[in-house]
Amino acid sequence: MNENTLFKKLPLGVTFDDVLLVPVRSSVKSRSDVDVKTNLTKKIKLKIPFIPANMDTVTECNMAIAVAHEGSMGIIHRFHSIEREVEEVKKVKRVEDLVLRHPVTLFPSHTLADVLFLIDRYDTRSFLVVDEKNKLLGILTSRDYQFEKNLNTKVNKMMTPLERLIIAPHDTTLEHAKKILSEKRLEKLPLVNKDGTLAGLYTAKDIIYFESKPNALRDKEGRLMVGASVGAIGDFMERAEELVKAEVDLLLVDVAHGHADHIIDAIKSLRRKFPNVQIMGGNVATGYAAKDLI
Structure with a gap:
């Protein structure tokens, strides 16, 4: 075979x-009129048709928060x-829960x-103080402990007690909470049930941020949505169960070759165990593989 035949x-x-998309006539008047929403699953609709790779060098909580703000997951x-x-x-799920339940x-x-350990673990600097029955007793903020040096000092010696707090009923609406926070110059508004048990927390920071991100991908409670990966062997079922308990919005069965x-x-197995959880599987590269997984 000669070179020309080859x-x-x-x-x-x-x-x-080597490729140029040739512009054609369009009826679109503004880029704001273009809708790029797409379904990730039957129940999860993305505002933008991209998701970041679920790699250890790409997607942890910071990336998940950033893309959820823009309408992805x-x-x-x-x-x-x-x-x-x-x-x-x-x-x-916690970063800007409108009502932190x-x-x-x-x-x-x-x-x-203990406080310093929890600050590092949860990336928060304010804590509600409760008893064994979850009854609200007070609040501990950075102003209460910022000058304390003794690591053995008890929380009850540093906290602001309940009698000095402004609280609200468990069913307080967003607008009512905003009014209280504004009028009382507060940053945090604990919510309590009739029996005094803790029901949730509004924060001014969360409300401001919530309203500044109209395109964010949120669940029915106003929290950012996030998925998590599991494998298909070993502890994958235990991992999935713990993730579901943490209220993950989607489970991804993530392997290199998904058509197996x-x-x-x-x-x-995951579908039988968690019938109400959205599930994805992959990686696949053919239509046949996608149909088999579906």
């Missing part, structure tokens, strides 16, 4: 630099311990050393 048999190959990678992956999910709490017997019997079996 090149005639080779298919045409091009790179991105980050999927936390699975190359953590189960506990660490769960914490990454919780950080996203499960704020980080302390007992009065905790010490400054054990991957399909893993997805079936």
Whole structure:
């Protein structure tokens, strides 16, 4: 076979630099009129048709938060311990929960050393103080402990007690909460049930941020949405269970070659165990593989 015959048999190959999209006539008056929303699953609609790679060098809580603000979803990678992956999910769900239903709490017997540990773990500097029955007793903010040096000092010696707090009922609306925070010059508004147990927390910071991100991808409670990866062997079921408890919005069965019997079996097992959780699987590269996984 000579050189000319060889090149005639080779298919045409091009790179991105070889391709130009030719502009054509359009009826679109403004780029703001273009809708690029797309469904990630039947129940999850993205505002933009991109998601970041669920790699250990790409998507952890910070990336997931950033893309959720723009209308996409980050999927936390699975190359953590189960506990660490769960914490990454919780950080996203907690970062600007409009009503923080499960704020980080302390007992009065905790010490400054415990406080510093929780600051590092949850990236928060204010804590509600409760008793064993979850009844609100007070609040501990950075102003209460910033000059304290003794790591053994108890929380009940530093906190602002309940009688000095302004609180609101558990069903307080956003507008009412904004009014209270504004009139009383507050940063935080604890919510309590009729029996005095803690029901949640409004913060001025969360409300301001919530209203500044109209395109954010949020769940029905106003929290940012986030997914998390699991494998298909080993502890994948235990990992999935803990992630579901952390209220993850989507589980991704993440393997290099998704068109395999054990991957399909893993997805079936997850669907039976968690019928209300959105599930993705991959990686796949053909339509046949996609159909088998579906």
